[in-house]
Amino acid sequence: MKKVINIALTVVFFVTMFVLTVSARTIHNSQIPNVTATRLTREDFIIEFEYDGGTFKTTQKRLAIKKSIYDSGEVYAVITIIINGEERDGVHRVYPEIGAENEEYYEIISGVWGNELVVVSSDRELTDGGEVCVVEDLL
Amino acid sequence: MKKVLLILLAMVFVMPLVMTVVLSFRGENNTITLQNYSDLLFNCFIFYPMFWNSVLYAIVITLIQFLVIIPCAFGFINARFKGKNILFVFYIILMMMPLQVTILPNYIGLRDIGLINTHWSIILPAIFSPFGVVIMNQYMQGTDNSVIEAMRLETSSIIRIIIHAVIPQIRICIFATGLFVFADCWNMLEQPMLFLREDSLKTLSVFIANADKYAGNIMLPAAVIFMIPVLLLYRFFNQHLEKGLTFGELS
Numbered sequence: 001m002k003k004v005i006n007i008a009l010t011v012v013f014f015v016t017m018f019v020l021t022v023s024a025r026t027i028h029n030s031q032i033p034n035v036t037a038t039r040l041t042r043e044d045f046i047i048e049f050e051y052d053g054g055t056f057k058t059t060q061k062r063l064a065i066k067k068s069i070y071d072s073g074e075v076y077a078v079i080t081i082i083i084n085g086e087e088r089d090g091v092h093r094v095y096p097e098i099g100a101e102n103e104e105y106y107e108i109i110s111g112v113w114g115n116e117l118v119v120v121s122s123d124r125e126l127t128d129g130g131e132v133c134v135v136e137d138l139l
Numbered sequence: 140m141k142k143v144l145l146i147l148l149a150m151v152f153v154m155p156l157v158m159t160v161v162l163s164f165r166g167e168n169n170t171i172t173l174q175n176y177s178d179l180l181f182n183c184f185i186f187y188p189m190f191w192n193s194v195l196y197a198i199v200i201t202l203i204q205f206l207v208i209i210p211c212a213f214g215f216i217n218a219r220f221k222g223k224n225i226l227f228v229f230y231i232i233l234m235m236m237p238l239q240v241t242i243l244p245n246y247i248g249l250r251d252i253g254l255i256n257t258h259w260s261i262i263l264p265a266i267f268s269p270f271g272v273v274i275m276n277q278y279m280q281g282t283d284n285s286v287i288e289a290m291r292l293e294t295s296s297i298i299r300i301i302i303h304a305v306i307p308q309i310r311i312c313i314f315a316t317g318l319f320v321f322a323d324c325w326n327m328l329e330q331p332m333l334f335l336r337e338d339s340l341k342t343l344s345v346f347i348a349n350a351d352k353y354a355g356n357i358m359l360p361a362a363v364i365f366m367i368p369v370l371l372l373y374r375f376f377n378q379h380l381e382k383g384l385t386f387g388e389l390s
Binding site for chain 2: 010014021
């Protein structure tokens with residue numbers, strides 16, 4: 001009887017550890033916000049320059065953010081955070097300053113770097129510095 | 140009085156284990172919680188490869204060690220060659236030598252044959268541990284030689300003699316030595332820290348030793364899980380432990 005209990009305990013322990021090994025990350029990812037992110041692009045904007053006695057308009061490519069992202073109220077950039085010795089994706093709230101606009105985009109003057117990933121959509125509310133799972137990178 | 144003293148002494152040894160288990164369930168504001176276990180199991184993924192590495196190293200080293208120590212101990216008992224006693228004394232000296240003395244030559248050897256940062260850098264040096272040979276040798280001195288002599292009449296194969304005449308007689312010692320070797324491998328710390336660079340190859344003992352790299356609340360649950368395999372193994376073989384290590388006596 002004691003032998004059977006010992007075998008049962010051992011099997012239960014190692015099977016549990018195996019199941020957790022296989023499923024722990026999936027379970028963890030289901031409990032954090034899953035986000036879609038995109039890298040900022042450069043879009044055409046009509047830029048107005050002033051010079052002596054008049055204005056001059058020209059089309060220039062500038063760093064841009066989609067209006068839908070900016071108008072949502074909160075802009076989050078994807079950053080790398082270290083949790084338990086492992087590099088993971090997190091989000092950091094950014095405050096872009098916008099300039100010119102076209103039909104789809106706002107020009108970014110400051111607040112976000114050109115190579116940053118910004119969150120397009122999330123299935124949960126995001127918190128500054130929190131961990132996320134980037135399920136889709138649109139670029 | 141003697142009993143009270145023994146209980147007090149036992150408590151000195153048991154207290155750290157009990158405190159580890161109890162504190163692993165302690166949450167903020169001294170509440171009882173499973174949050175620490177949840178944080179370890181669902182938010183610290185390096186824990187799993189390290190756990191399985193510990194299992195792999197302990198099982199592989201224990202099994203392969205028996206392939207070395209049983210013939211070696213058998214040779215010390217039955218073979219006649221010059222310098223046998225000196226060689227055995229050398230084994231005992233090697234057994235008593237601190238690990239730190241041999242770890243550097245081991246490192247240099249492993250580096251020169253290109254095994255650093257591989258599983259073999261842990262397994263290979265541990266296979267040839269003198270501890271098992273010395274224990275097994277002492278136990279084999281009490282084995283029934285007539286069984287071996289009878290087997291010799293049937294076969295000249297040393298391997299068959301060991302399998303059919305020696306191993307059945309030293310079964311209890313194999314269990315006891317196996318338990319010690321397994322526990323020794325399970326707890327090893329210096330070798331994986333020195334011989335391995337990648338975290339994914341290291342063991343659970345290294346995980347616990349590097350507590351500053353991880354969240355503080357996951358360390359005690361990790362220590363509790365770290366204890367379980369050795370306790371399970373002890374439950375399997377505890378009845379053999381005392382008999383198996385009684386030198387020169389057969390059950």
